[in-house]
Amino acid sequence: MTALLETRGVWQRFGGLVANSDVSISVGRGEIVGLIGPNGAGKSTLFNLIAGVLPPTQGSIIFDGEDVTNLPAAARCQRGVGRTFQVVKSFETMTVIDNVIVGALVRNTVMREARRKAHEVLEFTGLAARADVLASDLVPAEKRRLEVARALATEPKLLLLDEVLTGLTPTEAQTGVALVRKVRETGITVLMVEHVMEIVMPLVDRAIVLDLGKVLVEGKPADVVRDPKVISAYLGDRHAVGA
Numbered sequence: 157m158t159a160l161l162e163t164r165g166v167w168q169r170f171g172g173l174v175a176n177s178d179v180s181i182s183v184g185r186g187e188i189v190g191l192i193g194p195n196g197a198g199k200s201t202l203f204n205l206i207a208g209v210l211p212p213t214q215g216s217i218i219f220d221g222e223d224v225t226n227l228p229a230a231a232r233c234q235r236g237v238g239r240t241f242q243v244v245k246s247f248e249t250m251t252v253i254d255n256v257i258v259g260a261l262v263r264n265t266v267m268r269e270a271r272r273k274a275h276e277v278l279e280f281t282g283l284a285a286r287a288d289v290l291a292s293d294l295v296p297a298e299k300r301r302l303e304v305a306r307a308l309a310t311e312p313k314l315l316l317l318d319e320v321l322t323g324l325t326p327t328e329a330q331t332g333v334a335l336v337r338k339v340r341e342t343g344i345t346v347l348m349v350e351h352v353m354e355i356v357m358p359l360v361d362r363a364i365v366l367d368l369g370k371v372l373v374e375g376k377p378a379d380v381v382r383d384p385k386v387i388s389a390y391l392g393d394r395h396a397v398g399a
């Protein structure tokens with residue numbers, strides 16, 4: 157089966173700093189893939205390149221069989237790349253339903269249809285009872301859920317989740333895990349950045365570890381967490397494995 161997403165030899169430089177260095181990854185249709193790695197490894201930068209927020213300094217990005225490297229974020233969203241942001245971007249002075257309508261308008265230019273879609277997504281994400289509340293009045297776990305809801309309202313083929321399970325109580329995190337599984341059951345492919353290994357590893361089919369901007373290891377979660385290179389990267393002790 158062809159991959160839904162591929163990055164081919166992608167580099168991102170910010171002046172002298174190399175945030176992504178020759179990163180080639182692929183995500184198969186229907187997979188849940190975890191993108192992990194220590195702080196500053198280049199995970200969010202790679203998300204920005206995939207979503208089209210930034211053009212890569214070098215390399216290409218193939219989505220759904222098309223080279224989208226030079227397409228801006230809005231065009232990629234139209235093609236089916238949905239994303240959440242690590243810093244919650246919800247419009248705090250708008251209601252929950254209006255935030256989700258913003259996402260739904262990507263595909264439904266008729267307001268009535270966009271509203272219908274937004275209600276459907278709020279039911280799906282368990283936020284229906286909060287539809288008319290201001291986004292600023294949501295608790296942190298609900299704000300993350302709203303991020304997911306708005307991304308789902310764009311009807312993505314690929315959903316990029318940036319730390320949506322981080323900073324939650326164990327119960328909230330398990331509710332989030334259940335939502336990600338439910339998303340995959342609808343046929344949406346998921347690529348997620350997470351820090352909390354014990355939550356994310358049982359959820360993903362495959363894990364890709366970035367360190368110092370490069371792909372360090374990829375494979376089955378159970379193998380990845382035991383890999384000495386990964387342990388050393390998290391300990392900041394890269395010399396121990398000659399990396």
Ligand SMILES: Nc1ncnc2c1ncn2[C@@H]1O[C@H](COP(=O)(O)OP(=O)(O)OP(=O)(O)O)[C@@H](O)[C@H]1O
Pocket residue numbers: 170173174175193194195196197198199200201202
């Ligand atoms: N717009 C930018 N301008 C300059 N440097 C940047 C920019 N964005 C990211 N960086 C740098 O690129 C490197 C990778 O950052 P990035 O946010 O991608 O890492 P990350 O793995 O997502 O980290 P974290 O887990 O802490 O969120 C860091 O050194 C960061 O300071």
